[in-house]
Amino acid sequence: ADFAIGLHDFSAATGQYVLTHETLAAENGADVAKYHKGIGQRSMSVPAVDEDIVTMAAAAAAPVVARHGADQIRTVLFATESSIDQAKAAGIYVHSLLGLPAGARVVELKQACYSGTAALQFALGLVHRDRSEQVLVIASDVSKYERGTPGEATQGAAAVAMLVSAEPALMRIENPSGMFTADIMDFWRPNYRTTALVDGQESISAYLQAVEGAWKDYTERGGRSLDEFTAFCYHQPFTKMAYKAHRHLLDHCGYDVDDGEITRAIGQTTGYNAVIGNSYTASVYLALASLLDNADDLTDRTVGFLSYGSGSVAEFFAGTVVPGYRSHLRTDMHREAIDRRQEIGYAKYREIHDHSFPVDGGNHPVPRETTGPYRLAGIAGHKRLYEQR
Ligand code: CAA
Numbered sequence: 306a307d308f309a310i311g312l313h314d315f316s317a318a319t320g321q322y323v324l325t326h327e328t329l330a331a332e333n334g335a336d337v338a339k340y341h342k343g344i345g346q347r348s349m350s351v352p353a354v355d356e357d358i359v360t361m362a363a364a365a366a367a368p369v370v371a372r373h374g375a376d377q378i379r380t381v382l383f384a385t386e387s388s389i390d391q392a393k394a395a396g397i398y399v400h401s402l403l404g405l406p407a408g409a410r411v412v413e414l415k416q417a418c419y420s421g422t423a424a425l426q427f428a429l430g431l432v433h434r435d436r437s438e439q440v441l442v443i444a445s446d447v448s449k450y451e452r453g454t455p456g457e458a459t460q461g462a463a464a465v466a467m468l469v470s471a472e473p474a475l476m477r478i479e480n481p482s483g484m485f486t487a488d489i490m491d492f493w494r495p496n497y498r499t500t501a502l503v504d505g506q507e508s509i510s511a512y513l514q515a516v517e518g519a520w521k522d523y524t525e526r527g528g529r530s531l532d533e534f535t536a537f538c539y540h541q542p543f544t545k546m547a548y549k550a551h552r553h554l555l556d557h558c559g560y561d562v563d564d565g566e567i568t569r570a571i572g573q574t575t576g577y578n579a580v581i582g583n584s585y586t587a588s589v590y591l592a593l594a595s596l597l598d599n600a601d602d603l604t605d606r607t608v609g610f611l612s613y614g615s616g617s618v619a620e621f622f623a624g625t626v627v628p629g630y631r632s633h634l635r636t637d638m639h640r641e642a643i644d645r646r647q648e649i650g651y652a653k654y655r656e657i658h659d660h661s662f663p664v665d666g667g668n669h670p671v672p673r674e675t676t677g678p679y680r681l682a683g684i685a686g687h688k689r690l691y692e693q694r
Pocket residue numbers: 336338339340342343344418455456457458459491492503504505506508509512540541542543546583585613614615
């Protein structure tokens with residue numbers, strides 16, 4: 306296209322509660338340094354029982370629609386790996402809660418933590434076809450592992466909403482992309498389970514293999530060289546993973562690996578994920594939010610993205626920050642979403658973690674807990690009922 310396409314607006318939301326890793330360590334006897342230093346995590350968002358991927362997504366997207374209106378939104382792409390229905394797209398509930406136009410298509414995408422990037426890339430293609438259209442891309446997830454497993458410390462929850470348009474106000478997304486797919490069982494969740502299964506160490510090496518593969522494809526397609534990037538947003542299942550991945554990439558490319566250099570390229574991308582935990586599809590974009598909200602002026606700087614979804618698919622691509630971007634950020638809103646969370650103890654966390662709705666098709670109102678803008682009011686006749694709070 307002879308016009309730029311990319312991120313025009315960006316907004317993030319998370320859950321009602323927060324569990325600190327001090328609390329988790331006090332309960333399970335782990336050395337808290339394993340969490341703080343070993344995996345780089347401080348706390349995890351825990352959604353209230355009347356919150357889910359839909360309520361967080363609507364909370365993230367509402368300010369975007371309030372700012373830009375919905376008239377040009379012709380497509381809503383909802384990426385998630387913690388879906389609430391095997392048939393109906395979660396985005397339709399968001400479409401309804403936000404009063405989006407009937408003349409819009411809505412669909413849900415899945416490929417573990419990668420599908421937010423698939424949604425973004427598909428959105429670029431749609432705007433390329435008709436530059437008058439905007440696409441609302443949502444990535445929303447609640448990450449849940451069984452209690453007492455190594456994955457428990459990497460749980461979290463968040464949603465991001467991104468408005469993709471021509472002549473974007475925040476960031477131009479560039480061609481080419483580098484892609485990598487491999488059939489591997491490092492992390493998965495069969496339909497009959499509410500918690501994910503994971504081969505932890507296998508998943509780390511699968512991620513590193515995928516970084517190498519996506520980068521190889523990116524360079525073969527004429528991508529930028531490593532030193533053209535100011536920062537790198539990696540998928541962050543835990544923030545230490547971004548450091549592992551960047552170290553691996555530098556090493557693979559024959560660079561002398563320097564800790565100061567890695568910290569410079571990664572440090573400002575980890576602030577939100579370190580306190581929110583793994584938000585799966587949203588994680589790599591929370592890394593971007595943390596960077597844009599907290600770094601000095603990034604005008605005309607290029608950022609590298611490495612999106613990884615177990616199973617596995619990875620993609621590397623570049624985005625360049627647009628002049629004037631700072632006046633469009635939602636830094637205060639993002640900090641407020643993190644700071645307003647109520648800290649809970651282990652007992653409350655356990656109650657929420659182990660809670661499941663009866664599957665009898667009866668009428669089950671949900672207790673009022675969230676102070677966010679949208680809530681799950683109940684489940685009746687196997688239907689989820691949402692409301693504005
Ligand atoms: N002080 C400081 N550091 C300590 C420590 C202490 N007391 N004790 C341990 N550590 C360090 C360890 O050395 C290790 O660091 P390195 O890897 O740099 O050596 C780190 O803390 C973690 O320790 P372990 O490897 O022993 O931890 P673990 O095996 O109990 O769990 C995990 C780690 C496997 C990542 C686990 O959290 C897990 O299963 N997580 C879920 C899966 C996951 O996130 N995989 C990531 C790649 S897959 C992906 O990205 C998709 C996705 O979103 C899931």
